[in-house]
Amino acid sequence: MPVDASPDYIAIGGYPLDLLYANLGHLKARSVTVVLDACFSGESPQGSLIKNASPLVVRTVLPGLPAHFALLSAAGPSQMASWDPPQGHSLFTYYLLKGLQSRAGQGAAPRITLEEMKDYVGKRVTRAARRLYNRDQTPQFDGSPQRVLARYEK
Numbered sequence: 001m002p003v004d005a006s007p008d009y010i011a012i013g014g015y016p017l018d019l020l021y022a023n024l025g026h027l028k029a030r031s032v033t034v035v036l037d038a039c040f041s042g043e044s045p046q047g048s049l050i051k052n053a054s055p056l057v058v059r060t061v062l063p064g065l066p067a068h069f070a071l072l073s074a075a076g077p078s079q080m081a082s083w084d085p086p087q088g089h090s091l092f093t094y095y096l097l098k099g100l101q102s103r104a105g106q107g108a109a110p111r112i113t114l115e116e117m118k119d120y121v122g123k124r125v126t127r128a129a130r131r132l133y134n135r136d137q138t139p140q141f142d143g144s145p146q147r148v149l150a151r152y153e154k
């Protein structure tokens with residue numbers, strides 16, 4: 001659901017992940033990388049997305065990924081995605097961009113794998129969410145660990 005959509009009209013304003021994956025699957029691409037800087041908790045910085053209701057418990061069932069996909073998402077199924085206002089990004093986007101910039105902490109390697117990005121981003125986001133907000137946030141990475149996300153020219 002986009003940030004500006006009304007949860008009261010989710011059938012109109014939402015976009016199901018399984019439909020997104022199906023549509024991306026029609027591309028004639030060797031590989032597809034999906035980055036979701038979102039959460040599935042039903043919560044926002046302003047509170048619950050569903051107004052005038054008792055506390056919401058969202059049980060998210062994420063669709064399976066096609067074999068040639070990689071998925072990077074900001075938080076686990078029941079976690080909130082945290083923001084870092086001074087940086088102008090979410091914690092996830094901030095550390096994802098830093099990981100790409102620093103080649104995920106791997107020195108002069110000409111590439112970054114999904115496993116390297118998971119290690120770099122996961123540790124930093126988890127630590128920052130705990131330190132800044134005292135909450136759990138564990139970015140999710142799905143796909144082949146050796147999948148190359150980025151290559152660099154020398």
